[in-house]
Structures are given as structure tokens and as C-alpha cells.
Amino acid sequence: MPAPAIDAVDLTKRFGRTAAVDAADLRVEAGELVALLGPSGSGKTTLLRLLAGFEVPDAGRVAIGGRPVAGEGVWCEPDRRRIGMVFQDGALFPHLTVADNLAFGRPRQGRAGECLELVGLAARASAYPHELSGGERQRIALARALAADPAVVLLDEPFTALDEALRVELREEVALILRAAGASALLVTHSQQEALSLADVVVVMREGRVVQVGPPEQVYGAPADRWVAEFLGDADVVEGHAVDGTAETELGRFAAPGLRGAVEIVLRPERVALGPEGRNVDGVPGRVVRRSYFGHDQLVQVELASGTRLRARTEGSLPWRPGDAVRVRVTGPVVVLAGGEVPEPAAESA
Ligand code: ATP
Numbered sequence: 001m002p003a004p005a006i007d008a009v010d011l012t013k014r015f016g017r018t019a020a021v022d023a024a025d026l027r028v029e030a031g032e033l034v035a036l037l038g039p040s041g042s043g044k045t046t047l048l049r050l051l052a053g054f055e056v057p058d059a060g061r062v063a064i065g066g067r068p069v070a071g072e073g074v075w076c077e078p079d080r081r082r083i084g085m086v087f088q089d090g091a092l093f094p095h096l097t098v099a100d101n102l103a104f105g106r107p108r109q110g111r112a113g114e115c116l117e118l119v120g121l122a123a124r125a126s127a128y129p130h131e132l133s134g135g136e137r138q139r140i141a142l143a144r145a146l147a148a149d150p151a152v153v154l155l156d157e158p159f160t161a162l163d164e165a166l167r168v169e170l171r172e173e174v175a176l177i178l179r180a181a182g183a184s185a186l187l188v189t190h191s192q193q194e195a196l197s198l199a200d201v202v203v204v205m206r207e208g209r210v211v212q213v214g215p216p217e218q219v220y221g222a223p224a225d226r227w228v229a230e231f232l233g234d235a236d237v238v239e240g241h242a243v244d245g246t247a248e249t250e251l252g253r254f255a256a257p258g259l260r261g262a263v264e265i266v267l268r269p270e271r272v273a274l275g276p277e278g279r280n281v282d283g284v285p286g287r288v289v290r291r292s293y294f295g296h297d298q299l300v301q302v303e304l305a306s307g308t309r310l311r312a313r314t315e316g317s318l319p320w321r322p323g324d325a326v327r328v329r330v331t332g333p334v335v336v337l338a339g340g341e342v343p344e345p346a347a348e349s350a
Contacts, residue, residue, distance in 0.1 A: 002030040003066025005152035005184030006051060011060035011071075013046050020046040022208035023060070028152060028186050028201075033178055035187045035195035038205030039231065044188045047205070048154055051186070052085060053078035065151030084145030084153040084183075088160050092129040092137060092144075099125040102144050115143040119177055134162050135170045142174060146181050153178065153185040159194065171198055192232050196220060204228055226337060229266045234299075236272075236310045238265040239339065250306050251284055251330055262339030269299060269313035271334060274320065275327040283327030286310075288320050302328055 006028040013021040021043045028034045036044050049055040051062055053069065053076065061071025064083060069076035092101045098121065102112040116122045119139040129137055138158055145153050158174070159167040175198045178185050189195050195202045196216040204212040204219060212224040223229035226237060240249035240256075242263045247256035249265055256263050274288075275281050286302040289309065293316060300312045300320050310328065320326070 004029050004063070005032070005065060006186060007063040007066075008047075008051060009061050009071075011047065011050055011062065012058045013043075013050055013055055014058050019208045021050060021057075024205070024208070024210045026051075026186075026203055026210065028184050030184050031182055032200045033175060033185045033187065033198060034201045034203060035189055035199035036203050036205060037189055037192065037195040039190060041207075042205040043208040044190070044205055045156065046208075048156055048186070048188050052083055052154055053081050082148075082151040084148055084150035086138070086141045086145050086153065086155040086158045088157045092140060094129050097126050097128055098132075098140050101129070101140065102147050104144075111147045111149060112143075115147045115181075116140075118146065118181055119143045133166075135166050138162070138170060139173070139177070142177060146177075146183060151184065153183050155185060155187045157188055157190070159189075159191075174198075196232070204231070206231075221333070221335070223266065223335060226264060226266065229335060229337075234269050234311055234313075236267050236269070238267060238308060238310070239263075240265055240336075242336070247336055250304055250308060251328065254330075254334055254336055256336040259336060259338055264337045264339050266335040266337060267310060267330060268334075269311040271330055271332050272310055272312035273329045273331045274300060274302065274312050274314055274318075275329065277325035277327060281327045283329035286326050286328045288322050288324040288326060290322060291320050302326055304328065 004027050006026060008026040011021050011024045012019060024047060038044050046055065050057050057070055062069050064081050068074045069081050093104060096104060116125060119142055121136060121139055159171050162170060171194055199216060201213065202216055202219045203210055206227060212219050212228050220232050223232060229235045238249050238251055240247040240263045242256040242259040242261060245257050247254045247263045247265065254265055275283055284304060286304045288300055289303050290301040292299045295316055297313055297316045300314060301309055302312060303309050
């Protein structure tokens, strides 16, 4: 097994009384694309800066490509860490051509041409940064990062400055390029969509701590707690009571292995189905409160008799209207969490 591209253990960084990064562990295996996801102020940038060597940790240690670079008496300067960086704005030298940007500070020319090929911009080698589109500049920045043959590429919100359509196109392209290069990469982002759609592994941060690590399907489908559930996508919560591994709720019974007492059922809107009110129709009675139509689908908010509100994401063509009487059903697996104190839900979304 090759050494992990990044192995950071128990990293802590304080600014005054704030622990910007608080005993965080982070691992990127060789060849893996990992997304570091969290709301604003959760410590992503600080963690990235600790890995890159722009900050000195108060505690913990970092190894890059199997080599210790910080902590336990070791310190290695940023330019000796075998890290490639891609910043939000590309950070190319405006007075140098693409080829010279790639060659800057490097005695060997070898991989620069190869990396320009890889990002599909070999024909623009003699262009200046201002002659390139925003997306092209980011691809050049990626080529420059890869040309140094780094142990890991760190990407700091690289798509934020681009407009929506270009952002989606470029992020898919960047993921393909990184995979084609066999590179290991850590992508810092506050966009749930970006993290879920690109990464092999998502690391979720909150208030300086790593609160969950797993493949996209796992962090979305089996969130560690209510905060993660609500941060990663639309979620509504129904209270319940568990006895003998089964939770009773106003929406019916759900398996709640290992749980007793108060529980919370976290429902993603795509797991909630609506049907017309009527006899012999399955489901719990409810009333439509609001509908947002998106063409390909719609988000319908319904209120149950108890006053509980839920959202259902359903096929777009069914014209539900506020006030319609409906039957509400849960389809497919749900997340059942132990009830009790929960942190405030995240205010951000993608
Ligand atoms: P964003 O997505 O907004 O960039 P982030 O998740 O990257 O946020 P950080 O920038 O790492 O979060 O900040 C984490 C915490 O540390 C915040 O409370 C921030 O105010 C604080 N912080 C970061 N850098 C410094 C600094 N140089 N001096 C003082 N406090 C800092």
C-alpha cells in the first residue's frame, strides 16, 4: 500500500480563545479525491493552511506522502512539502505566458507540457492569463499544481469565482483531470453539491471539529447527527418513541435498532410520497401548504394533523395546490437518531 497522501492526526490551531481547528484527524489515501466540507467559519481554510505549512499547529502532527512535515518537533517549510495548490482565483502571474507560469521556479520543463495536454490547453501555451476565460485560468492553475509532481493537490474553493454553469462544467472536468493524472487531492468547499458530486470521501467539519467522514452516499444517507443531516441537504424531522428496536411516530413505525426512548426520524424530501386523499389510499392525512415547482420536479410542503410540516420532492407534473388534502407516505429507508439536545441546524445550503 502506498503511504497516504495526507495523514493529519489530532491537529489543533487556536487564535486567541477560538479553536479554529480542534483535534481534527484527516486522511487522504493515495489517488483519492477528498472534499473538506463545512459552513463558513468551520475551520476548513485553517486546516488547509496547517497542511500546506502556512500555519504552525498548536498540537498534532501532519505527514504528507508518508513524510512527517509538522508536529512532534518536525517542521518543513511549505515549498518543501510536495504540495500543489489551486486557489480560488487561480493566482497566475499576469505578466507571464501560460508556459512561463508553468515553468516559473522550476528548473525542469518536462512535465509542464504533459500537464497542459492533460488539462486540454496545450494550444494556449503562449497566451497571457488575461486572454483566458475564468475556467481556462483554473485549468492552467491545476496544470501548474500537477507539473510539480506533488504528493497531494490542495484546492481551496477553486470554483467559487465562476458563474454557475461554468462551475458545474469545470468541477466535473477537474475531477476527471485529477483522476487521469492519478493525483491525490483535497478540495475545500462549502458547497454540499460540489462535495457530494465530486469526492470519493467527504469530511464534514463544524466549529473546528471533524464531525463525520465517509463516502458521499454515507454522509448523506446515514448522517451522524441532525446537524450533519440538515447541513447536507433538505431534511425534516419527526419525533418518535422507540421501544424494542421499533420507533412509533405519527407517520408509522420505523426500525430503530439499538435505540430506546425519544428518537428523531430524519426524512429527506425524496423519501416522502404524496397521494390524493381518499378511501383505500395508504398514508397519513395531510394538507398542502406550499409548492415550489422546478420543472423536472417539485418540492411540496405538507402539514400533518399534528402540525408537523414535511417536504416531499415529487415528480413535477402533479399539480398540487395549497389547501389540497393529501395522503403522506414514507418510501424507502430513513435515518433514525437518538433524540435529545441537538446543535442549531446549519444556515447554509449549496
Ligand atoms: P470560510 O468558508 O468562510 O472561509 P472556514 O471554514 O475556512 O470559513 P476558517 O477561515 O478556517 O473557516 O476560520 C475558522 C475560525 O477561525 C473562524 O472563527 C475565524 O474567525 C478564525 N480565524 C481564522 N483565521 C484567523 C486568524 N488569522 N486570526 C484570528 N482568527 C482566525
